[in-house]
Amino acid sequence: MRRWLTILVALLVAACAATPPRPAAAPPPARSATELTEGWQFRFDDALTPEAALALPDSEWQAVTLPHTWNRLGEYRIGRTGATDNRQGKGWYRLRLDGRTLPAGKRHVIEFDAVGNIADLWVNGRHVGRHAGAWSRFRFDLTGYLDPAAANVLLLRADNSAPAPGSSTADVIPLDGDFFIHGGPYRGVRLLHVAPSHIALGDHGSAGVFATPVVESDGSGRLDVRVELEGIAAGQSLVATLRDAEGRSIGEATRPVAAGRRGLEFSIDVPAPHRWDGRADPYLYRLDTRLADADGTLDAVSVPVGFRTIRFDPEQGFFLNGRHLPLHGVSRHQDYLGKGWALTRADHERDMALIAEMGANTVRFAHYQHAPDWYELADRYGMIVWSEIPFVNKISFGAATASPDLVANARTQLQELIRQNYNHPSVVTWGVGNEVDLDVALGRLDPKADARPLLRELNALAHAEDPTRPTVMADCCEATHETLTPDARPVQPPLTGITDLVGYNRYYGWYYGKPADLGPHLDRMHARYPAVPLSVSEYGAGGALTQHVADPASHKINAGGRPHPEEYQSWLHEQSWPQLRDRPYLWATWIWNMFDFASKVRQEGDATDINDKGLVTYDRKVKKDAFFYYKAQWSNAPVVHITGRRWRDRTDAKTAIKVYSNAPRVALTLNGASLGDIACADRICTFPDATLAPGENVVTARADFPSGPVRDEVRWTLAAP
Incomplete structure (x- = not known):
């Protein structure tokens, strides 16, 4: 009997030895995200309080999916119908989140890609934070607010109240503008789960990694890298790997990180970098950055890298990688008929494809920070980008200068714009203002009002944040009166020269003057400012699909009303483009606008609440005749387009x-x-x-x-x- 027991034990020992040990549970991913798209409830209610919102029964809420906005604006008809929702005020969003689903051992940071216009967040009745500005990414660390063993309630208040003295938005740029600020979390929202030690998430919504490509005169390259860190402990290191478009490693740097350190700088040599060369060859590298310890990766971030050189010459225009590149393109607003600002990736893809089809090689991201998808698409398509903050039209509600709170908000929005989009090679200039002299020029503000102090402050801040890119602003009005009344005195102080570059929004033949006035006016400005690279940041005309004239050259238009014949839009572009094309000192020109867009102040053409200067309709279904004029001018694709097709x-x-x-x-x-x-x-x-x-x-x-x-x-x- 003992013999059999001995044999049995031996067999069991052998069996156990032959069985591989059970692997330890795999650690959670270094950084993961839970997309917060489903399960939200919405209610528009100016009078609601956070306490009352938490107590409201589900029957008092509307179920919605994010991204979401309650606004719908713009109709191709005379007068509004129930399709329009132009309410401005406070929209509330509520979400229940089961804390038991959260990965253990992580910090939980909520990330909003944008909320219009002021966002306040409560978790389980406690106020977490506020963000002011409708277009920037922002984050709140919810770790200390969430109960990991129970249900949690997130409450978001989105406020897009119209700016006015004493309003909640009185010190949030923009105070004015020919576009509508949509309310709600209209871009993506997610909960990020990161290790206690991680690449910084609290740096103005940035990636925490800033990569500066350098191309030397001999063609060699170097990538200068700065990484912001949080919660660093002993025994950790940072590993950065630069990868080419096929994913192959072409350079790596490893640096130990001392406990408590918040930043790290280093360089990676690149002997012969492949250039990001605009539409011709938009070649992209990726920089993969890992924070690790002895047990493996703690956190990881990947950012795009494009090696390229840029130069702006006041006589010869724009140069990319040492080659002269005339820039011609469009501006674009981010809205869509029936959707407002709540666009999908597919919507952005379609818009960029239409712009590329026309043959454009540059896009002005007007008049605010656009979606992360839009920057990624610009990199991939090779579009040269002017990116700007929404300092538009107005500096105050009557004061000579901007209030300290508005100045602080403008500074923050500029820092967010630059830090969140620093790594995109498509961006070549930071815009610090658009038509900030308009109120004075139109006599709506005291002539003593002066936007220059704030412009100078923003200009200096942009250079401090990013010494590698020049600054720019768009001017509406300087010297336009000289064309109409040569002896008239200036109605506002000149702004040209405050920023490195300038763009002129000029509407000769539409709001004033004749189309033929455009070129001579630009020549005078070039002679007046010979050291400043000039561009035309806006030009164009309205075009209604149902309004037509046989002889647009002799037609008297009504720019601020009706009609807006489609033929006149085409004719004005036919007159304008040759004047711009034949002035090589212009570093770029942008049509206003690629698409019709929502504007609460417009009752024009054959539409309501729509600015109809687009080359494509608000629903992207119709390319107007002027679209094909530019496609014939700019594109290499064969073009044959008979105009007047809608005049049936x-x-x-x-x-x-x-x-x-x-x-x-x-x-x-x-x-x-x-x-x-x-x-x-x-x-x-x-x-x-x-x-x-x-x-x-x-x-x-x-x-x-x-x-x-x-x-x-x-x-x-x-x-x-």
């Missing part, structure tokens, strides 16, 4: 047929009969005197390209006599 019902038999094309000639037919091959002068091909027949008429245009023929067709109906 005609009353005059005699009509001109105009085609935008980048072919030398187009063949036209009317109702199957040839009108001949028409030469295209400056990519505009015109048959001046066609005769329509009663009833439906079919016009076709055809051009041959190396890739094959391209054809377009329109149908017009002539009313019977």
